Amino acid sequence: MKKKLRILLISSLFLVILIGCIVKFYRAEDRPKVVVVLKDFNSEYWEITKAGVEKGFRDFEVDGKVIAPKDGTVESQRDMLENVLKEKPDVLIVSPTSPDRIIPVLEKFIKTNIPVLLLDTYDPWKDKTAYIGTDNLNLGRIAGELLASHLQPGDEAALIGGDIPVIGKRIEGAKMSLEAAGIKIATEKVGLSDHAEITKKAMETILRDDPDVKGIITTNDIVAVDALKVIKDHGLKIPVIGADGIIKMIKLIEDGTLTDTVAQNPYDMGYLSIETALKVIKGEDVKKNIDTGVDVISQDNAKLKLDFLKGLLK
Incomplete structure (x- = not known):
């Protein structure tokens, strides 16, 4: 009797784990897919932006990834975007290294009905869904x-x-x-x-x-x-x-x-870009220009800002 009970308990536990894995798999499959392409990861500024993006992924349950060319060149970013296009994300967010040379690639996303959000670097390109960044x-x-x-x-x-x-x-x-x-x-x-x-x-x-x-x-x-x-x-x-x-x-x-x-507020830029992407996916209206503001840093708030940034980059 005890042996049968033990087998029943093990079977039940296995079934619960299996159902959990299946639910988790389908939940991941159903999540909106967003790819963020930054200029590089070689500076503190972009590391802070990346931290904001990743916090957005978690908070808004987005199946996302944030990438950047290792050498930070226009050519590398163009190649990277061509590869992202093959993945067919729901939304592309990009900080174009050189807008004039990157936008021809972004037009390909528009032709395949993939909305494009510009992050940090403004350009008057008419086909962008929104710009998120500094005025x-x-x-x-x-x-x-x-x-x-x-x-x-x-x-x-x-x-x-x-x-x-x-x-x-x-x-x-x-x-x-x-x-x-x-x-x-x-x-x-x-x-x-x-x-x-x-x-x-x-x-x-x-x-x-x-x-x-x-x-x-x-x-x-x-x-x-x-x-x-x-x-x-x-x-x-x-x-x-x-x-x-x-x-x-x-x-x-x-x-x-x-x-x-x-x-500037690169962390807010990253976070708000994911929030905006989710609104776009849901069919909600978004502002064409989303200003992430400018802070004045003085001795009154320097330590607070410093502690925040160190916490992001540790």
Whole structure:
């Protein structure tokens, strides 16, 4: 009798496990499929974006994956997108490395009725379902206002821009605010690659040719950190405003080297892109432009931001 009971219990347990596996399998099969293609995983910014995407996958029960080319080149991203097209996801989310060269591939997704969301990098491409990211003109305006708050009318400022698609809007917004505050634009050095030596050389040139410069705005934090090293080497204390809010930049604020900066919200970009993708799959209306906002980081909130980012990247 005991033997039969034991066999019955084992059989029941096996049946419960089998049913659970079947339910789990079908639940996974029924989940919406979303693929996210970023520019690379070689920078903290994209690692933070990836963390937001993966949190979205979990919270919204999406069968998703987030990928990026190892070398970060346009060619590699194009090849990667061609392979994703064969997988036929329900929605594609992409941060195009170079919109002009990537959009012809994205048109193929549209032809096969796969909606495309642009993440982080805006382009006026008419066939996108939505753009999720920063209003870069507004980011530039806020950066300009922040720098102007540390200067006096008549002071000179310099603008340094990395080699990124959105640079034009950030520079435009910064110039609007600086000029409105009476700050003179002494020089612009734009289209620079994010290599430390190139940034340092540009900053050396600015300090040599425009010694009266009282403040710097850069279009990303990698450039900002490298520019600041040159300023420190010259024994100067000049405010530098970045754009991304990476850990190195926030530490400079926490230790008092800088007073403040502006920051995008890559984590929110990633998370909201998945939420938006799910709405698209369900047939709900979504905004064409979803602004993920701009934060001002100062000593008042630097530690809180730093703890949050360290928790994401540990």
